[in-house]
Amino acid sequence: MHLWLAILLIVVALIAGAALGFYFARRYMFKYLKENPPINEQMIRVMMAQMGRKPSEKQVRQMMSQMNKFQQ
Template sequence: MPILGSLSGGALAGTLVGVIIGALLVGGLIGFFITRAIVRKQLRDNPPITESQIRAMYMSMGRKPSESDIKKTMNAIKKSKK
């Protein structure tokens, strides 16, 4: 005898609501962990640029950077990402 066939209307509705809520919670947890793994991989493969990296780039071009040069470059990078 099927289990859901023996339930009354209210019990069947409650069971369905419980299953839907459970599925949403499980899906949310799985989505959270997958998204977290993807973001960590992206940050590992493409780390954000730092001021010391910009300073090294200027030095490799044979130029001593001023703080204003570094700030301008950082602001330009931030604007281009938007």
């Protein structure tokens, strides 16, 4: 009888550990991406300059708003 209880506790602990690990990892990644967005305005300017374009401020803002919409 004690063997089944031990096996049950091990299985429950593994499931709980996996669930909590997933939750905290997901929360950490969302916080990291919010603090350090993958693309900022300077990167957009550099990208457009490499393509041979001189972007206006309006174009940069439009691209940033599109990127923010896409991320959410």
